[in-house]
Amino acid sequence: xxxxxxxxxxxxxxxxxxxxxxxxxxxxxxxxxxxxxxxxxxxxxxxxxxxxxxxxxxxxxxxxxxxxxxxxxxxxxxxxxxxxxxxxxxxxxxxxxxxxxxxxxxxxxxxxxxxxxxxxxxxxxxxxxxxxxxxxxxxxxxxxxxxxxxxxxxxxxxxxxxxxxxxxxxxxxxxxxxxxxxxxxxxxxxxxxxxxxxxxxxxxxxxxxxxxxxxxxxxxxxxxxxxxxxxxxxxxxxxxxxxxxxxxxxxxxxxxxxxxxxxxxxxxxxxxxxxxxxxxxxxxxxxxxxxxxxxxxxxxxxxxxxxxxxxxxxxxxxxxxxxxxxxxxxxxxxxxxxxxxxxxxxxxxxxxxxxxxxxxxxxxxxxxxxxxxxxxxxxxxxxxxxxxxxxxxxxxxxxxxxxxxxxxxxxxxxxxxxxxxxxxxxxxxxxxxxxxxxxxxxxxxxxxxxxxxxxxxxxxxxxxxxxxxxxxxxxxxxxxxxxxxxxxxxxxxxxxxxxxxxxxxxxxxxxxxxxxxxxxxxxxxxxxxxxxxxxxxxxxxxxxxxxxxxxxxxxxxxxxxxxxxxxxxxxxxxxxxxxxxxxxxxxxxxxxx
Amino acid sequence: xxxxxxxxxxxxxxxxxxxxxxxxxxxxxxxxxxxxxxxxxxxxxxxxxxxxxxxxxxxxxxxxxxx
Numbered sequence: 287x288x289x290x291x292x293x294x295x296x297x298x299x300x301x302x303x304x305x306x307x308x309x310x311x312x313x314x315x316x317x318x319x320x321x322x323x324x325x326x327x328x329x330x331x332x333x334x335x336x337x338x339x340x341x342x343x344x345x346x347x348x349x350x351x352x353x354x355x356x357x358x359x360x361x362x363x364x365x366x367x368x369x370x371x372x373x374x375x376x377x378x379x380x381x382x383x384x385x386x387x388x389x390x391x392x393x394x395x396x397x398x399x400x401x402x403x404x405x406x407x408x409x410x411x412x413x414x415x416x417x418x419x420x421x422x423x424x425x426x427x428x429x430x431x432x433x434x435x436x437x438x439x440x441x442x443x444x445x446x447x448x449x450x451x452x453x454x455x456x457x458x459x460x461x462x463x464x465x466x467x468x469x470x471x472x473x474x475x476x477x478x479x480x481x482x483x484x485x486x487x488x489x490x491x492x493x494x495x496x497x498x499x500x501x502x503x504x505x506x507x508x509x510x511x512x513x514x515x516x517x518x519x520x521x522x523x524x525x526x527x528x529x530x531x532x533x534x535x536x537x538x539x540x541x542x543x544x545x546x547x548x549x550x551x552x553x554x555x556x557x558x559x560x561x562x563x564x565x566x567x568x569x570x571x572x573x574x575x576x577x578x579x580x581x582x583x584x585x586x587x588x589x590x591x592x593x594x595x596x597x598x599x600x601x602x603x604x605x606x607x608x609x610x611x612x613x614x615x616x617x618x619x620x621x622x623x624x625x626x627x628x629x630x631x632x633x634x635x636x637x638x639x640x641x642x643x644x645x646x647x648x649x650x651x652x653x654x655x656x657x658x659x660x661x662x663x664x665x666x667x668x669x670x671x672x673x674x675x676x677x678x679x680x681x682x683x684x685x686x687x688x689x690x691x692x693x694x695x696x697x698x699x700x701x702x703x704x705x706x707x708x709x710x711x712x713x714x715x716x717x718x719x720x721x722x723x724x725x726x727x728x729x730x731x732x733x734x735x736x737x738x739x740x741x742x743x744x745x746x747x748x749x750x751x752x753x754x755x756x757x758x759x760x761x762x763x764x765x766x767x768x769x770x771x772x773x774x775x776x777x778x779x780x781x782x783x784x785x786x787x788x789x790x791x792x793x794x795x796x797x798x799x800x801x802x803x804x805x806x807x808x809x810x811x812x813x814x815x816x817x818x819x820x821x822x823x824x825x826x827x828x829x830x831x832x833x834x835x836x837x838x839x840x841x842x843x844x845x846x847x848x849x850x851x852x853x854x855x856x857x858x859x860x861x862x863x864x865x866x867x868x869x870x871x872x873x874x875x876x877x878x879x
Numbered sequence: 880x881x882x883x884x885x886x887x888x889x890x891x892x893x894x895x896x897x898x899x900x901x902x903x904x905x906x907x908x909x910x911x912x913x914x915x916x917x918x919x920x921x922x923x924x925x926x927x928x929x930x931x932x933x934x935x936x937x938x939x940x941x942x943x944x945x946x
Contacts, residue, residue: 294898294902297898298895298898301891301894301895301898302891305887305890305891308887309884309887312882313882316882334884466882466884466887469884469888470884470887470888470891473888473892473932477892477928477929477932481921481925485916485917485919485921488917489917650915651915651916652915652916652921653906653909653911653912653914653915653916653921653922654902654906654911655898655899655902655903655906655922655926656899656916656921656922656925659895659899659925659929
């Protein structure tokens with residue numbers, strides 16, 4: 287039997303819709319200039335910017351993907367947080383924000399223009415715009431599929447309604463509206479998932495009970511089995527994990543992705559901007575407990591009866607009894623079904639629909655009432671991700687593409703208008719991109735792949751640009767291009783075990799290496815991209831003429847005054863806060879070693 | 880800016896809390912609690928938590944206005 291949301295559940299969801307739209311309407315009157323619309327007039331307090339910084343990243347990837355990975359790989363998924371996010375968040379706050387915020391750049395590509403040249407900005411702006419639209423599409427697809435499977439809602443209607451709501455509030459209130467709603471969404475996600483974790487853990491007998499039920503030591507330790515890729519379910523060894531995820535991918539995303547950096551750029555002062563990612567790091571550290579644990583529990587939980595069955599699938603499965611939906615599944619995670627309603631198998635084993643792990647948990651443990659809150663939390667996470675992408679896209683489009691190449695001399699009111707127009711067509715393209723996501727088993731892998739091609743080389747460019755004054759525009763541009771080519775080449779010459787050449791790699795013909803898992807292949811793609819970009823940037827920079835030093839003031843570490851911290855109390859200093867986070871981080875890694 | 884985000888957050892969570900407590904009280908003893916939430920009326924308990932959070936947010940908003 288499908289869960290039947292009652293009036294109360296719909297009332298909760300509608301109330302939430304009403305509030306996000308209301309915030310958009312209230313903020314509309316503050317949107318007078320393009321700076322208000324794209325940068326919130328640089329007036330956001332640090333704690334709000336910090337929670338929005340985190341929340342903008344809390345899209346489908348986070349809640350569904352991390353639950354799926356939790357079910358698949360166990361507590362090692364926390365690497366995506368503890369080493370794969372937090373250190374980079376601290377770094378961008380303490381070391382990089384002085385250049386982003388201090389240079390008064392309005393976007394990350396614009397910083398590249400100030401530091402390097404027009405072509406580097408153009409390359410970054412266009413690739414970022416494409417990636418952003420694609421990520422937003424992935425988010426939409428995930429939500430549409432989920433609501434359809436879980437509640438029988440119409441796929442197209444579900445994504446259209448949520449896209450229209452996001453469109454309305456970002457159109458009306460610009461970045462401020464997105465940021466304020468992200469704070470609201472942050473609290474909703476937290477308050478919606480705490481009871482889920484509580485009930486789930488209580489049911490399986492706490493963390494100790496969970497360990498007993500999982501009965502696989504490699505899934506309840508984060509580091510113990512990282513010595514060799516064969517020893518852990520991720521198929522990654524410590525070096526690939528540290529270099530690929532913790533360094534290249536993580537720093538490439540958190541330190542250069544305008545989606546998150548935009549939130550810090552909107553902060554009301556330099557110290558607020560530097561504190562933004564550091565404040566976000568505190569909740570980020572505890573999020574594994576909210577999003578990974580439900581996935582792990584889903585793999586071992588039992589259901590007093592079958593709670594959910596997608597009508598379409600069961601009708602397709604010829605003559606199958608409804609309860610057979612879970613046959614071959616694990617815990618409350620059902621098998622994946624193909625279009626004909628048959629369970630998908632690989633190597634004789636049933637493939638599980640891991641993306642349903644967290645949603646099935648909601649259905650299993652939430653009675654009507656709480657179910658509305660849980661669904662609201664899910665929808666909020668999708669919307670915050672979508673709004674993050676939308677505001678980043680409309681800014682980069684308007685400032686870095688439209689104003690730079692199409693119409694350089696229009697009035698500020700015209701750019702404000704273009705911001706709103708691009709909000710509309712950005713979301714329209716995302717809707718179309720939503721269908722590309724269907725090829726992959728795990729949404730996370732898709733996003734990691736896109737990030738590997740586009741973001742991985744980026745961090746080499748920014749690191750060299752910010753900390754080595756000799757780096758030149760030509761070096762940066764050709765380095766970036768070379769890094770992206772290196773990523774695509776490596777991916778094209780390798781395959782994960784058991785895959786056929788195509789979207790999973792190996793498209794260049796000869797297969798030079800077979801990785802134990804997709805994740806390992808993605809991490810190594812990132813490493814190759816980074817090394818390629820780094821090397822090429824250094825070599826070409828040394829061969830081309832350096833820029834005069836006076837032009838680089840405020841853009842490069844050695845030529846910029848250290849940020850003033852004299853009047854700040856200890857708990858206001860970004861570096862002090864970052865140290866506290868680091869200590870807690872080491873503790874967490876040791877506890878779950 | 881004269882708009883404090885804590886106010887709508889406080890209002891929304893207060894309303895959520897009231898709704899869940901009311902619904903939980905009305906459905907107390909329903910079979911759905913045994914089936915889903917391990918026999919605990921989570922609507923009432925978590926509704927109370929949401930209400931407390933909402934009221935705290937509203938209190939912070941008022942506190943800031945007075946300053």
